Amino acid sequence: MKLCIDCAHASAHGGTIFCKAPEMESVSLVDGTKNPPSTCSFARIGWGNDCGKDGKYFRPIETGSETVNHTPGPIVEGEAHGT
Numbered sequence: 001m002k003l004c005i006d007c008a009h010a011s012a013h014g015g016t017i018f019c020k021a022p023e024m025e026s027v028s029l030v031d032g033t034k035n036p037p038s039t040c041s042f043a044r045i046g047w048g049n050d051c052g053k054d055g056k057y058f059r060p061i062e063t064g065s066e067t068v069n070h071t072p073g074p075i076v077e078g079e080a081h082g083t
Contacts, residue, residue, distance in 0.1 A: 002055030004040035009059060011037075019043040021057035024050065 004010050009021040018037040026035045026049075038050070046052030 002058040
């Protein structure tokens with residue numbers, strides 16, 4: 001199962017996990033500014049170009065030569081997982 005918490009694109013801020021996958025970046029059609037990143041919950045809904053239930057933009061966290069897999073646990077605010 002592809003969990004956002006195990007994804008290299010996940011970043012926690014203020015108790016919320018955001019998706020920073022480059023494929024999820026978008027620009028406002030109103031003023032041309034870059035939109036803020038989506039929450040992982042919203043990204044996994046699967047509307048439009050979102051990651052969706054299948055986690056199509058999922059990239060596992062890697063440390064050295066091994067991939068990190070763990071059970072969901074507490075998230076340290078301000079830290080991206082796997083870094």
